[in-house]
Amino acid sequence: MTALAGLFAAILQFAGTLKSTPLGTALPVDLTAVAALGLLAALVLVAAGCAWRADPLLGLPLAACGALWLWMVVAGAWSPSRGILAAKLPDAVLMGPAMLAAGMAVAARDRALAWCADATVVIGVVVATAIVWGLAHDSIVLGGLPGASPDQLRVQYQIAGLTIASAAAVAAIRASETARLPARLGWVGLTALLSAASLMPGGRAALAALALAVSVAPAIALWRGGRRGVALLWPLAVVLGVAAVLTAVLSDPPLAAGLRTLERLSEGEVAQSSGRLPLWRAAAEQGGAATPWGLGTGGFTIAAGHGERRGLYPHNHLLEALAEGGLPGLTLWLFAFGGGALVALRLGARAAPGDAARVAALALPVALSVMVSTDLGNRMAWFALGLALGLGITATPRHVPALRQAEL
Template sequence: MARFGALRVDAAALGSLAGAAAAALHFAGALKSTPPGAALPVDLTLLAAAALVPLLALLLLTRRWWLHPMLALPLGTAALLWLWLVLAGGWSRSATILAQKLPEIVLLGPVMLLAGLAVGADGAARRWLVAVTLASGPLVAVSVAWGLANGKIVLGGAVGANPDLLRVQYQLAGLAIACAAGLGAVRVVEADGWPARLFWSGFTLALAASALLPGGRMGLISLALSVLLVPALRCWSAGSPRAALRWLGLAALAGLLGAVLLLLQAEAMEGLRTLERLTQGGMEASARPALWRAALDWAGATMPWGLGTGGFTIAAGHGERRGLYPHNHALEALAEGGPIGLALWLGCFGGGAAMLLLRARHVAPGRMARMAALALPVGMAAMVSTDLGNRMVWFALGLVLSVGAVAKRG
């Protein structure tokens, strides 16, 4: 603790604010589309990053850290994956994408993973992270609803709009809403009395309804799975398998009733862009299957080294257009890094998922559930969207790995 005249600064307490800065950076893309985010005189991503770096340093320096031996596999393979992707850049045909993507992977990726691990391991920082996420979800939901009602924003890939920009915008909005809804569902099963239980149920249902607006299909699907599975994981982690089964039954029934209600009220679906995208074309209208097939084909054709980091879009005939990446992290690692890249990807991300499940009965149930609620939507997005340079994925991996770490004030 430092003294400046009558002012006393608790460095350990300031370090806890890293959780708030990390949440702001994690959801910056969605928050920038809200009126408060758009009104900021500086870019929110840069502002949150500038705040996170010193706060993260304080957090690391003012805590005593314990790491579980199981962290060796995912952390070791993550480091090797970053190194391998640097080497694979040597035989990539890309210039533009490689110059954009590689620094994001090897410079930003490790920082975000460390931030997720540290914030998730510290109780106070974790509370700030959860609080900001719970506030961000409704803020994004209300902003999207207000913008659509007043014609201020157009989401869902409307004709004449920038499709790449809109796609990112509604996907990020869906992720912020899904993460907040998962956390709200956890609070439902943790609530002691009916007033709190009803409040958090209404909170979660309102977010579920708002997810029907932006047009992000994966955001809605990940929200449904988070609300269904994460509270069940929380109950199971607490040693209550019957409570987990009850929640699964009740949540599935509520979802089924909601779907039936929407089908019976067909006119209510007008303007619900997410439902329109789910019912009009589905996967047949998506470019993802073609991109997945191309990734597999080029992975086979370039065995055993792969196309090189950032080389997929050129090989697939799309030129230096980063938006046409394979839309699946595993396939991207295989196509651009070969079997070695895929093995290392499985080691860090698959190893993280395995550790989360193996540690479920050894970590506080509430902590386990909150990390799962924050990581599940991002993990699902990584399998159908984003590339390996996406900072949200590395931060989510850090949150998952944080269940193998404990931080205590020194």
């Protein structure tokens, strides 16, 4: 049941990516709902079979999370939005706590975390294969078919890139943990293939997330495993490898023209061409003007002149918390996510090397996305935060000593 919890957690976390593949679109049921129900059932049984203990360091970020959810409800009282508010509050206040708790429970059990990480590799391979297959059969046009929704396509490409980034980082961890040379070369090759696939969807933030996760997560496993020299050289090797690949690809214009991510990198100033810089500026200005209480939950897009369009959120959690939640929202977000990151660093130094590395592989891409995309209602952000804080949860299986120890 612990393994199933990890499997369903990975499927739920990346359900949005899987549903955009041919296999996902052919399913007769909603993959998100199935994964959520499966994860709930598995975690109920896992929770009943374990004794749980939380590290005192978790107190402050968890209290801040609870206060932030409460403040988002309160701030909705003066929000000019109706549509965004009605959609965003359930995502943040109902799904947020559930995903946070699920992430903590999965990270607390070694087997669940290992299955979640390995399932992410499989999902990443499926997504990368679907993209390559779609391009080969002209069923996917990177950048979008005529008449396609640009907002929906952008989200699909971003999530696909994040999935591939986490999968590549986990594969690199497996390479660092494997003693046999053939297996190690196999994992390195898979990491390289997944990294190459990340050049296709067009997500520049996802490419940065891949470089970050593949550089940091295996280095954690190597450092904590006592191979500190290799750990220090690993990020340098990744940077040099990425630079060599990009140089080779960019020197061949026909090849570079077929890779959407590189095309978008050549568009010019990244923040400006992506539309994020105007949104960041508007969020800072609107947040400053609405100090100290903010615009109200979901009120940013209306105040910025975009109407009820949730897709035009500030694309930065900190600025969103400031603009819509004012100074209380900003303070609570800093304690919840910023404090959670600091606590995770402290807890990761005491956790098992493999656990700390896998949490980094699954959480770092989402952490970067939080600062350049997604809003506070995004379930992936809350699950990633739960994984990080789950390093401070100890789950000890309950036993029946009289029978189990006597092997009766």
